Amino acid sequence: MSGVAVSPLDRLERFFLRVVTHPTGVDEGVRAATAEGLLPHGARRLEDVIPGNDRLSALEQLHIYGFAYFDRIVEVLAGEMPAVQHLLGERVFAEAMKRYLAEHPSSTWTLDRVGAAAPQWLAEQGEEDGTLWRVAADVAAVQQAMDAVWNEPFEDPVPYARLAAVPMEEWAGARVQLIPAVRLLALSYPVTEVMNAARDQGEVVLPAAAPSWMCVYRDDTARWRFALDRPQFVLLSALARGNSLADALAEVLELADVQPAQLLGDLGGWFERWFGNGLVSAVHITPEGAPPPAP
Numbered sequence: 001m002s003g004v005a006v007s008p009l010d011r012l013e014r015f016f017l018r019v020v021t022h023p024t025g026v027d028e029g030v031r032a033a034t035a036e037g038l039l040p041h042g043a044r045r046l047e048d049v050i051p052g053n054d055r056l057s058a059l060e061q062l063h064i065y066g067f068a069y070f071d072r073i074v075e076v077l078a079g080e081m082p083a084v085q086h087l088l089g090e091r092v093f094a095e096a097m098k099r100y101l102a103e104h105p106s107s108t109w110t111l112d113r114v115g116a117a118a119p120q121w122l123a124e125q126g127e128e129d130g131t132l133w134r135v136a137a138d139v140a141a142v143q144q145a146m147d148a149v150w151n152e153p154f155e156d157p158v159p160y161a162r163l164a165a166v167p168m169e170e171w172a173g174a175r176v177q178l179i180p181a182v183r184l185l186a187l188s189y190p191v192t193e194v195m196n197a198a199r200d201q202g203e204v205v206l207p208a209a210a211p212s213w214m215c216v217y218r219d220d221t222a223r224w225r226f227a228l229d230r231p232q233f234v235l236l237s238a239l240a241r242g243n244s245l246a247d248a249l250a251e252v253l254e255l256a257d258v259q260p261a262q263l264l265g266d267l268g269g270w271f272e273r274w275f276g277n278g279l280v281s282a283v284h285i286t287p288e289g290a291p292p293p294a295p
Contacts, residue, residue: 012040015049019062020069023102026062070098076111081118081143083198084136096125112151115144131206138187138212139194145183145216146223152181154220157278163271170285172246176239176271177282182217184228184237192227219278226277231258232270236279244286 015038022029030046033039043049050058074097078085085093100121106114119141126133157179166174190212197204213233216225228236231252238248249267252258274280 008041011038012049014038015040021101021105023098026059030059030062070101073101073106073111073114074098077115077118080115080147081140083139083143083195084118084122086198086201087132087136087139087194087204096122112147115140115147119144131209134209135189135191135194135206138189138191139198141185141187142191142195142214142216142225145185146218146225149181149183149216149218150223152179152218154181154218155179155281157219157275158280158282160272160275162283163275163280166283166285172244173286174245175242175284175286176245176280177242177284178236178240178279179217179281182215182240182279184233184240185214185216186233187212187214190227192225195225215279217277217279224277231255231263231266235270236274 015033018033018036018038019026019029022032034046039045040049046058046062050061052058052061074094077097077100078090078093088096097118100118101114104114104117104121108114119137121137122133122140123137163174163176188211189209190207192214194204194207196202211230213228213230214225215228215233215236216223218224234255235248235252238251239245243251249263252263253260
């Protein structure tokens with residue numbers, strides 16, 4: 001930090017952090033911190049900073065912290081992404097997450113956000129077996145979403161009868177408000193069967209690449225996920241942005257191979273399922289000529 005005075009405590013903390021979070025271990029961390037001039041003022045070797053004792057040397061004491069740092073956070077990441085761990089295997093997963101942490105160290109007060117960049121990072125790995133890592137990236141995206149919805153406030157859903165009761169002449173202008181605890185994901189692989197196999201501790205068969213979509217949400221007791229097709233994803237995404245039903249349906253009809261008659265025939269079943277799953281917290285009817293409600 002050029003031009004900024006660094007206190008002795010701050011320098012010591014920087015040295016300690018560099019040592020115990022080095023991706024290849026504490027020994028390399030000590031060498032790197034020393035080479036980078038992070039030794040506290042007046043210290044020339046590690047023992048000038050950490051004296052050691054008759055049971056453990058200075059380096060052995062640091063190894064305790066070094067192992068604990070990575071092991072604890074890898075444990076947290078495995079808890080957030082158990083299907084990714086099952087897919088990769090425990091050893092490969094642990095090694096991968098240590099490399100991930102070297103590039104994306106924890107930087108907030110909560111470990112709940114430490115895996116936020118994992119889906120993108122996983123997608124960038126694996127030159128020799130790209131499919132495995134890209135599937136892992138999509139699985140991680142779903143599991144990160146499942147964590148995210150759990151942290152959203154719960155809202156009581158409204159029954160499908162609320163939409164069914166909207167008069168036909170007002171139906172097009174109705175706005176369907178989704179609950180906060182829902183995420184809509186566009187994926188590169190259909191990962192439902194991969195995640196089911198991981199949940200059941202079964203053998204995973206890697207799917208072929210294909211555009212896929214998924215809805216992740218929670219109710220008052222559990223988290224859930226289900227696959228969507230592209231028209232369903234476009235419709236729900238438009239509704240989530242606050243569009244009226246008419247405008248949302250217009251977006252769906254812009255897709256290739258979507259026929260109006262087929263869409264209208266499917267619509268009732270879609271909404272009945274989505275309302276039944278508790279995805280909808282309100283239905284707003286906007287009088288003609290009035291501005292839409294604030295999101």
